Amino acid sequence: MMPKLLFLKNLEDALKDCDIPRAERTEILEDYAQMIEEATVHGDVEAFIERLGSPKSMARTFAKDMPRKKQRSEKWVAVSPFIALIIFFYAGFAHDAWHPAWLAFLLIPVIAILSERNALLETLTALSVFVVLSVFMIVGTYWGLWHPFWALFLLIAGIAFLQGRHWLHKLFGLYTFAVVVGFILYVLLIEPMHDFVLLVFLPIPIMGLLSSELDGLFRQKSRQALRRFLGFALFAIGLLVIYLYLGINAGLWHPGWLLFMLIPIAGLLHTQWVEKVSVEPVAYTPFIAVILFFLWGEYGNAYAYSWLVFLMIPITAILFSKD
Numbered sequence: 114m115m116p117k118l119l120f121l122k123n124l125e126d127a128l129k130d131c132d133i134p135r136a137e138r139t140e141i142l143e144d145y146a147q148m149i150e151e152a153t154v155h156g157d158v159e160a161f162i163e164r165l166g167s168p169k170s171m172a173r174t175f176a177k178d179m180p181r182k183k184q185r186s187e188k189w190v191a192v193s194p195f196i197a198l199i200i201f202f203y204a205g206f207a208h209d210a211w212h213p214a215w216l217a218f219l220l221i222p223v224i225a226i227l228s229e230r231n232a233l234l235e236t237l238t239a240l241s242v243f244v245v246l247s248v249f250m251i252v253g254t255y256w257g258l259w260h261p262f263w264a265l266f267l268l269i270a271g272i273a274f275l276q277g278r279h280w281l282h283k284l285f286g287l288y289t290f291a292v293v294v295g296f297i298l299y300v301l302l303i304e305p306m307h308d309f310v311l312l313v314f315l316p317i318p319i320m321g322l323l324s325s326e327l328d329g330l331f332r333q334k335s336r337q338a339l340r341r342f343l344g345f346a347l348f349a350i351g352l353l354v355i356y357l358y359l360g361i362n363a364g365l366w367h368p369g370w371l372l373f374m375l376i377p378i379a380g381l382l383h384t385q386w387v388e389k390v391s392v393e394p395v396a397y398t399p400f401i402a403v404i405l406f407f408l409w410g411e412y413g414n415a416y417a418y419s420w421l422v423f424l425m426i427p428i429t430a431i432l433f434s435k436d
Contacts, residue, residue: 127172193224194427213250218423219243241269259366261300368407374400395430
């Protein structure tokens with residue numbers, strides 16, 4: 114018998130060796146994980162895995178049935194670091210706008226995401242981090258509106274809710290969008306700040322728990338999913354409380370928002386260490402680079418040099434990518 118996790122890991126490695134695109138790999142692995150879960154419920158998981166055959170032969174079959182051609186998007190991914198450098202240096206030298214011209218380096222992961230050809234909502238979820246960060250930085254830098262535009266980061270959760278299968282997921286997503294837009298308009302047009310208004314955000318982590326429980330029921334892992342997302346929800350709530358405290362009492366809306374970069378990093382670490390699912394090192398680099406860029410730039414007064422940390426994204430991709 115080949116245990117489920119070992120089988121899926123071997124299948125993932127075999128798919129990479131056969132140059133199956135990442136989007137297709139993810140879909141294949143999710144499908145087989147679901148089928149193995151169903152076989153587990155019926156008590157014939159060992160026989161089912163044996164019937165599937167070896168991961169290498171499966172990967173070769175997928176590669177044969179999936180004609181691949183070099184996509185023009187792959188060339189854009191390759192040249193994206195140079196495009197980002199050109200934009201950054203032009204804005205910096207010509208307009209003395211080193212900050213926020215560093216946002217040009219976000220083109221690197223954005224172009225890579227667009228080249229993956231994922232489903233629309235999956236693509237929007239992946240892009241939302243970079244789009245929200247860009248809007249937040251531009252609005253904050255030029256108009257000083259770090260508050261209330263920090264709430265835009267919650268739209269990332271809203272888009273993720275919309276990917277759910279249950280109708281409640283859609284409701285959670287719509288609520289999140291309505292609350293974020295309403296909160297920003299309220300603070301800008303009606304009242305600069307009333308702490309009680311922040312209570313409208315309280316249901317969002319609760320909805321995250323309910324959403325994860327629904328997903329767990331679909332995957333027949335409701336307890337495990339609930340424990341996992343309970344931990345993430347408490348972690349996110351803790352960061353939100355710290356951020357609001359720093360913003361309200363110390364005015365550190367910026368760069369205090371960097372705390373939220375810890376959420377995706379924690380998610381990647383959980384996937385890699387707890388779920389034992391392979392995570393490519395480059396996945397961490399956009400978030401680490403943003404943190405280092407601002408800490409070095411703000412407290413070292415070195416925005417003219419701190420942009421160099423964004424080079425870790427293409428360098429890591431080249432050194433560690435298996436594709």
